[in-house]
Amino acid sequence: MTKKLAFEALDRTLCDIMDSVFDRKKNLSFGGKVVVLGGDFKQVLPIIPKGSRVEVVMASINSSVLWKYCKVLRLTKDMRLASGLEQSTAQELRSFLDWILQISECQYGIVINDKLSVDISSILIILVLQNPVEDIINTIYPNLVQNFHNPSFFQDKAILSPTVENVEEINNYMVDLLPGEEKNYPSANLICGSDAYSNVDIDWINVEFLNQIRCSGLPNHSLKLKIGVPIILLRNIDPAGGTNEIGADVVFGSNIWHKVFITRMNLIPSDTIIPFKFQYRQFLVSLSFAMTINKSQCQTLSIVGLFLHRPVFSHGQHYVALFRVRNRNGLKILLCDEGLIDSIRTENVAFKEVFDKI
Structure with missing residues (x-):
């Protein structure tokens, strides 16, 4: 979800533009323009x-001064239930969707x-036999x-996990198989020269040090690939020609x-x-056998393995992970947290106060 500051910046920009054309519209929200926003606070x-819980909630659009000008419209028809399903199938799907919604609104579970904490049905559980990573790979x-030479084998399926560390562990394990x-493919990194960083002694910053820096949204220094493995773009880019390229087939989406x-x-x-600026040159892709829950938002999949x-x-990670799958038969969950009280229960995080202004 986009921070409220982005919407407030858009509001000021449109007001400035409309002020130069229509003086009477300069005090209207978004310069008097109708702006349609889409999102889900769950x-x-x-x-x-x-950031703290309060800081996260206050960064949401419904904590902005603009929210009082917004009219909230709710979707009332579930298209998954409007596809001519048999009655028994529709009832099972409705029960599954109701369970997910109860989790998202903190209406399901007990406080420990x-x-x-929420109980997971034994039907969804992947039993840990030896290696948890191997067990979830064999299931999903x-x-x-x-089958890995068949691109359609990777369509509409993924392993999801909350942390980058677990995602990388699964991806590396699978590519080695x-x-x-x-x-x-190593990245090429170099320091950006600037007088603004005169308080940093850049003489001790060598290439090896730059290669070890990890930043959110960037691939690792060394990108390990094999022909036939699935990858995901880390940026919305328009691929152009060049001397160093990776060829790929699109297996998910409109193209x-x-x-x-x-x-x-x-x-x-x-x-x-990071107290200095440096340039990072790399293919902005990563292996996508597994991906973080946050990265999977807005995707609809047929088979999902949730590795916890x-x-x-x-907030919302549990809901996002469960809601990626079309029906209960496509969802499997592996719980291997040593801190869990039992093997069918996990913790849920949801900030109930974010729903107060909707």
Whole structure:
């Protein structure tokens, strides 16, 4: 979800534009223009690095001064139930969707040690036999080695996890399982010269140090790929020609089976924790056998495996993960958190106060 500051900036921009044309509209919200916003407060809220619960809620659009000018319209017809399903199938789907909505609104579960815990049906549970990573891979991607050359095998399925660390562990494990030559694509990083960073001694910042820096939204320094593996774009880009390209087939979305070529791009990370600016050049893609829950927002999948090595940690993550799948038969959950009281219960995070102004 976009922060309220972005909408307030748009409001001021439109007011300035309309002020130069129609003086009487300068005091109207968004310059008198009708603006349609779409979103779901049950999903992940704006990301505030190291922010408190209050800061996250206050960053949402319904905490903005503009919210009083908004008219809220609600969707009332569930299109998943309007597709001519048999009565028994429709009832099962309705029960599943009601369960997800109850979780999103904190109406399902019990409070244990000041934390809301929800029970997971045994039908959805993946039993941990030996290696949790291997168990969820065998469930979501059965016969992986035999099928990975078929692009349609990876359509509409993914393993989701709250943390980047678990996602990378699963992706690396899976790419190592596959046959074929492995290619590593290293990034090219360099310091941006600027007098603004005169208080930083850049002489001690070598290439090895730059390669170890991790920033949100950027791939690792070394991108490990094999022919046939699925990848996901980390930026909305218009791929252009170049001397160093990765060829890919689109297997999900409106341009399915279109061939694309993805080039390396130059980026300057804006992470305020880093006391200097540096340029990062890399293919802005990552393996997509598994992805973070936040990254999966707005996608609809047929098969989803939820890997919870630890419980979700922010508002809406549990709801987003469960709602990615079309029906209950396509959802499997693996719980392997040693801190859990039992093997069928996990924690849920939802900020009830964010719904107060809707």
